Structures are given as structure tokens and as C-alpha cells.
Amino acid sequence: GAGVSQSPSNKVTEKGKDVELRCDPISGHTALYWYRQSLGQGLEFLIYFQGNSAPDKSGLPSDRFSAERTGGSVSTLTIQRTQQEDSAVYLCASSPRAGGYTGELFFGEGSRLTVL
Amino acid sequence: EDKVVQSPLSLVVHEGDTVTLNCSYEVTNFRSLLWYKQEKKAPTFLFMLTSSGIEKKSGRLSSILDKKELFSILNITATQTGDSAIYLCAVPTDSWGKLQFGAGTQVVVTP
Numbered sequence: 001g002a003g004v005s006q007s008p009s010n011k012v013t014e015k016g017k018d019v020e021l022r023c024d025p026i027s028g029h030t031a032l033y034w035y036r037q038s039l040g041q042g043l044e045f046l047i048y049f050q051g052n053s054a055p056d057k058s059g060l061p062s063d064r065f066s067a068e069r070t071g072g073s074v075s076t077l078t079i080q081r082t083q084q085e086d087s088a089v090y091l092c093a094s095s096p097r098a099g100g101y102t103g104e105l106f107f108g109e110g111s112r113l114t115v116l
Numbered sequence: 117e118d119k120v121v122q123s124p125l126s127l128v129v130h131e132g133d134t135v136t137l138n139c140s141y142e143v144t145n146f147r148s149l150l151w152y153k154q155e156k157k158a159p160t161f162l163f164m165l166t167s168s169g170i171e172k173k174s175g176r177l178s179s180i181l182d183k184k185e186l187f188s189i190l191n192i193t194a195t196q197t198g199d200s201a202i203y204l205c206a207v208p209t210d211s212w213g214k215l216q217f218g219a220g221t222q223v224v225v226t227p
Contacts, residue, residue, distance in 0.1 A: 004158075031213055042120075042204060042217040043159070050212050059214075089157065095213055104150075105213065107158040 002026070004108035006092050012114045013082055021077045021111045025094030032075050033095070033105060034067060038088040046090075049075065082115045089113075118143045118209045122218035130226055133195050137221045139205030140187040149181055149188050150215065152204040159204055162190075195225045 005024040013019050025032050034046040045059040049069040060066070064082075069075040079086055089112050093105035119142045129135055141149060148166045152159035163172045165181035165188060172179050176195075181188045192199055202222050206215040 033213065033215075035215075035217075040219075042122075042219040043206075043215070045214055045216070048212065048214060056210075056212070056214060091158070104161040104164070105159075105215070107160070109157040 004092055004094050004106055006090075006108035006111050008111055009109060010112045010114075012116065014116050015084060016081055018078065018080045019082055019113060021079075021090050021092075021113070023075045023077070023092030023094075023108060025073065025075070025092070026096075026106055027073075029094035029096050029106070030072070031095040031097065032069055033093045034075070034077050035091045035093065036088045037091060037110070043091065046077070079113075082113075084115045087113055087115045118207065118216045120205055120207055120216050120218035122203075122205050122221050124221060125219065126222040126224070128224045128226060129195055131195055131197060133225075135192040135195055135199075135223060137190040137192075137203050137205075137223070138187060139190070139218055141205070141207050141216075142186065143207045143209060143216065146183065147208045147211065150206045150208075151179055151188075151190050152206065154202040154204055154220070155200075162203075192223070195223075197225050197227055199223060200225045 007022045030051045033048040035043040047067045049055045064080045067077045089110040091110045093107045123138045151162040163179045168183040176193045179190045202220040204220045206217040
């Protein structure tokens with residue numbers, strides 16, 4: 001497809017389980033970002049990948065969160081031992097280059113995670 | 117600490133009204149200010165502002181930046197029900213596109 005694709009669109013899990021969220025960015029985009037949006041809140045930065053550089057993980061809330069990007073394309077965000085406070089919409093975005101100069105990030109539809 | 121504050125948090129208007137949304141910011145190294153519209157899930161880009169006093173316009177939407185007073189406004193004229201959305205303001209906190217978002221303003225336009 002032409003846009004950023006995320007899966008699953010909805011995930012319900014039990015507290016303590018691990019979850020994986022997937023993001024397929026727009027082809028050719030070198031930068032990939034993960035954000036989290038809790039109910040009624042703005043977007044919270046989690047992590048970004050820019051080309052072959054080391055990812056900026058400064059926004060990950062705990063060591064239960066990790067992400068990887070394979071082959072410079074698809075990314076997976078993993079949350080281990082999920083907690084109820086992890087419930088949120090996880091949004092992925094991509095940019096054709098360092099987005100700070102254009103500002104335009106292309107967002108996916110998000111993965112809504114509910115931890116029971 | 118970099119910070120973006122939007123106001124109001126929400127508002128309800130009638131079709132045809134004009135809406136003004138506010139965004140104030142504090143950032144260590146200002147590069148730009150961005151506005152996004154979020155209707156359902158995926159935010160979509162509206163404007164990027166880098167210079168004070170220069171209005172950006174797209175149809176009924178316009179935005180302007182004041183770098184001295186550290187704020188921006190987004191105006192929507194002749195509102196339509198399709199303008200109902202959350203409007204997000206953001207500033208990059210580094211040169212790689214890491215964005216600090218405000219909490220957003222939820223706009224509801226009633227027929």
C-alpha cells in the first residue's frame with residue numbers, strides 16, 4: 001500500500017503477557033518513529049530509527065519496551081509483561097528523511113492495545 | 117524541559133463559526149512548529165511554521181507564528197462538520213524529527 005501500515009489494529013491482552021506491534025513504513029522512507037497516545041492525551045515519543053544510525057530510545061518508558069527495525073524497513077515494538085498502564089494507541093510514523101526539516105511525518109492508523 | 121501547551125482543550129461551535137486554537141511552546145533550540153489534524157486515528161500534517169509573522173494558509177485554515185512570544189495560532193473560518201477533529205501542535209526537539217506534542221484541542225462542529 002501507499003501509506004504506513006500497522007498491525008494489529010486492535011489487541012486485547014492479559015496483564016503479564018508479551019505483545020508485538022508491527023509497523024510497515026512507506027517504501028523508501030529512511031526514518032521511522034513510534035509514538036504512544038493514551039486516552040485524552042497528546043502523542044508521547046517512544047523511539048525513532050534514522051537510516052543506519054543507532055536508534056534514539058530516549059522515550060521508552062521502561063525496560064519492558066523494546067523495538068527493532070529489520071533491513072531498514074519493517075519495525076516491531078515489543079512490550080514484555082504488559083501492565084494496565086500500557087493500554088494506549090501505539091502510532092507509527094515514517095519520513096523520507098530527517099523529519100525535523102520538513103516536519104511532515106506520515107502516520108499509520110495505530111494499534112490500540114488494551115491490557116486487562 | 118521542552119514543553120508544548122495547547123488551549124482550549126476542547127470547544128464546541130456551530131457550523132459557520134470561526135475557531136482560533138492556541139499553542140505556546142518552550143524548546144531549547146527552536147526549529148519549527150507543526151500543526152496536525154487527527155480525525156480518527158492517524159494524524160495528518162497541516163502546516164509547518166518557521167518564521168514569525170508569515171501566515172500559512174490552506175483553504176479555510178490558516179496559521180501564524182510569533183517567535184518572540186513563543187506561540188502560534190491556528191484559525192479555521194466558516195467551520196464545517198468535517199472540521200471536527202483533534203488539532204495537535206508540535207515542535208521538533210532535535211534535528212531528526214523527534215516531536216514534542218501538545219495535548220491537543222478537540223473541536224466539535226455542530227450542524
